[in-house]
Amino acid sequence: MTFWPLIKVLPVKTNFRFVDFAKYAGALSIVATLASLALVLLPFKGPCGGLTCGIDFRGGTVLEFTTYPKPVDLAVVRAAVSNRGLGDVGVQAFGEGPKAGVMVRFQNPEGKDANAVKSGVRQALQQALGEVRFTNDATVGAKVSGELFTSGILALLVAIALMLVYIWFRFELQFGLGAVVALFHDVILTFGLIAVTKMEFSLTTIAAILTIIGYSMNDTVVVFDRLRENLRKYKKMPLRDVIDLSINETLSRTVITGATAIMALAGLAVFGGEALFGFSVIMMFGITLGTYSSIYVAAPVILLWGVKRGEEEVTPIKFGAASRP
């Protein structure tokens, strides 16, 4: 037996009984989804709830600077920034060696000109620390941050709605519903990850989640395509067996594509630097979820709902009912 090419090692035909596990997987998914929802929404405080809100959605200012090769005393930075009526101020050091820097973030005090406030802070820092090189500087006004938040959430909802319509149009309503339940599952769990890891929730996060939606759909469509084909081919086979068969038949593709994507993203996470780390971790997580949800969320939803097969009646099949002898 040779081990190369790998495709010859992979079993040609698998016979996993995926649907048999759907009960447990479903329970796990429901628990995980509820837990994620709680993590994301609690405390009910706008705009981001339990997520670590970036300035994109909350408004405020972030300043990053370096004094390399001189080390920075964070206490001096804090002293320079405090007593300016800024309220919630965060000071944080990052990086090492020549890349070492300090990040200062604060909310713009209400009713004051954000730019004047920021200029004041920049000057105070320069006075306290001597030569300061600002590497990154961002301010988002309250108005714009509100708009960015609304349009970001809207984008997610519109994306999911469009997917429903697309699948409905290409397949059947049941398929569309299955796909959308899977999408919500993926998106909510990804938000849960973001909440747990305290990653910053920003515009980039929305882009990552939209990509996950695209990928998850991609995966679901491949399974559905085969499911539709097999439903036509094996008219008499019970629905749960057709589902199992379709998932098994597309399994090698699912594994290979998923592995490729995750490996490529792993490279991004390791070599892409701080800015891309969070992004790639979210996408790796989402892709894993997308694969799981195509098998354990989208397909079982169809099973629950039943599906039209030619002239036959729609017959939803109960989980756990023995359909195999």
Added chain:
Amino acid sequence: MMQLSRWKFVTVTAAIIFGLLFTLPNLIPASLRESMPGFLPKKTLNLGLDLQGGSYLLLEVDTKALRKEKATNLLEDVRKSLRDEQILFSDLVQTPTGVTVRVTDPSLVSKAFNKLSRLNQLTKSGKQELSISRQDDQRISLVFSEAALAEEGSSAVDQSIEIIRRRVDELGTREPAITRQGSNRIVLQAPGESDPEKLKSVIGQTAKLTFQMVDTSVSLQEAQAGRLPPGSEILPSSDNYAPAYVVRRRVDVSGDMLTNAQQVNDPQTGEVEVSFRFNSQGAKRFADVTSKNIGKPFAIVLDGKVISAPNIRSAITGGSGVIQGNYTVESANELAILLRAGALPAPLKVEEQRTVGAELGADAVKAGMTSTIVGFVTILVFMLLTYGFLFGGISVIALVINGLLIIAAMSATQATLTLPGVAGLILTLAVAVDANVLIYERMRDELRAGRPLVTAMDAGFSRAMETIIDANLTTLLAALIMFFFGAGPVRGFAWTLSIGVFTSVFTAVVVTQLLLALWFRYARPKTLPIA
């Protein structure tokens, strides 16, 4: 399907040539690029501000201030028209949308109404600017129409863009991109400009310069105590002589009549000043005003603040003058720039600002390059490992062509490549492989189902095709949504993703098919090496 068709050859060859031509400028040094013959494309990837460093500003034109200013002007116009006709009036007040006035003598209301109707003008699109109506109690109200205000606001945005461009150009900023966003917003992108303070100080000022007479009929104290003559106002001052001045509202000469402004040094005192020169209309008006008011002070007002209020010693007919007032060379230079570029029609507010230092941008480019190469190589190795040299190799070739096409298309369309875009690129390449995987897996399925080789390959293609299209359309939908709802960096990401969808489908379908057909024709295989 396994026949070789000529058009596929032609398309693939054309695509590769396109890919090479437009990718090439990214690989050669700038000096060589410049010396290439003119017909060759020279555009390189358009890196986003997060990759090359620079500043992004989202500005909002303060249309409220614009409305208020229009109402103030209207108020003065009403006052002047009624006075000219010697119609007595009271209660001349500014409302949120216009002006109302009460005519004292009931018999003169019609005359006043006719007179005031002449203030109504047509906007550029031919709409009435005001709606003028008679109200109870001998009042006349003049209200700006919403359409006229909207039009005014819109043209103020256009004007602001032009003025910002002039100002930023004077700063020597390289290739600033200034675009309009929505009804009253302007996006300014200045690559390489890592000092946002400098940018903001030149665009943050309206730079409205006016010359108005100082009202000497009352003292400042009297005016502040409430005896402010109608038609005059109290303006704060930035000179060393008085905290504020009582100034006539009437603008005698304004900054839009300037033709030039320059930072100069006073030859005697060495003090830094800004010299200016009027155009012919301004020069004439300035000469008129100064000859009539010799010995009286006039105020030079910038953005509602009196800079200086010198006495007129003699008529100034030369059409030029200087502005004095505690300037440094830098601040005088800045004022000169602002005056040359002209005043903004309305104040601008910075709603959002992002600046990335050039150093950080360079780091990001390095990280992006490394991770793209690592990701790319990972995919290539994995495909070779999974499908062997032949089928793996075919997908590798397809992938390389895909990468080439993406970079070429991004360079040619000058789409902005952002850091998240780099991630999009890698993911696109990973998902592009999916098409190959789908085709190969389908072929194996068909073969397993007992079909002969040619039929299996054909069926593999045509069956996989439907899935490939479905799968890619969903990605394209997601990208479209990002494009419509997303801002800056997200849009760049969406564009990268969309280009990737098209090139992936092309390479996976056309290129892969061509290569497989070539293999089939020349190797005459009996079995699939992946089955």
